Amino acid sequence: MKREINRLTWTDRRGALKEKLTFALVADLHGSPFDDLLEAMAEAGLILVAGDIPNRHRHGPQPLAEAFLREAPRLAPVYYALGNHERKMRGADEWIRRVRDAGIQLLDNRAVALRPDVMLGGLSSQPRVRPDQRDTSVVDTLAAFDGFRLLLCHHPEYYPRYVAGRGVDLTLSGHAHGGQVRIAGQGLYAPGQWLFPRYTSGWYDDGHLLVSRGLSNHALVPRINNPCELIILTLLPG
Secondary structure, three states, X not given: OOEEEEEEEEEEOOOOOOOOEEEEEEOOOOOOOOHHHHHHHHHHOOEEEOOOOXXXXXXXXXXXXXXXXXXXXXXXXXXXXOXXXXXXXXXXXXHHHHHHHOOOEEOOXXXXXXXXXXXXXXXXOOOOOOHHHOOOHHHHHHHOOOOEEEEEEOOHHXXXXXXXXXXXXXXXXXXXXXXXXXXXXXXXXXXXXXXXXXXXXXXXXXXXXXXXXXXXXXXXXXXXXXXXXXXXXXXXXX
16 A cells, blocks of 8 residues: 655744644544554654544454554654544444543544644544534634634535634645545545545645545545555644
8 A cells, every 4th residue: 555655834824823833644544554654653743633543344353543542642642533433433432432541632522732822623523413513612612712723623524614714724634535536636536525526635725724635545446546645744833
C-alpha cells in the first residue's frame, strides 16, 4: 500500500496564532499497519486524529488499531475525534474506554485549550442522528474563544452545514478516502457525498477546510491515482 507523507504549511491571516504549531493529521487508519508513519508522527510532536482508527467491518480483536492506541501516545500527545467506524463498530463503548485508558484526549463534541492562544475541538461523527438534531455545540464553544480555533471533524460533508461561516479558523477532516478513484483531480465517490463528491482531498473554502485522503483502503474498489497520505501540517502566525 503506497502512502505519502505530505508536509504542508498554513498561515493564519486573522492574527490569532501567536507561535507556529506543527502536528500530524491521522485519519482513516482502519486497523492497517502504521510502522512506516512512526518517525514522522514523532517529529511532528503532536498527533491529531480525525477518526476511523478501527475498521468496523472486522469482527473481534483489532490488534493493529489497538496497537495504535498504545504506541501513538508514546510518540506525542494525541487528541482524537470519533469517526463513523468508532460509532458503528461492535463494542463501540469498549473502544472509547480503551482510547481514554491509553491517555489520549478524547474530543467527543467538546473542546480543550492546546495553548493559551489555541483551542482544539472535536465534532464527532453522529451517523444515527437526524441532521437537524446533531450536537454542534462545540462549534459555538470555539467561536466564543478569542484565540485560534481549530476543529477536528471526520466528515467533510458536515462542513458547509455546521461549520462554515461560524468562526472556526481551520477544520481538519478525512472520511472521503480521496474520492477512491481520482481522474483529473476529481474524486469519483465518497461516503456521505456519493458520486462526484465536492470535498475529497486538500484545501477548500479559501483554506479553512483541509481534507486528508486517509491512511488505508478498506473498500473492495481499489484506490486509483489516489495514494494514501499522512499530513504533517505546520500552522504559521500571520
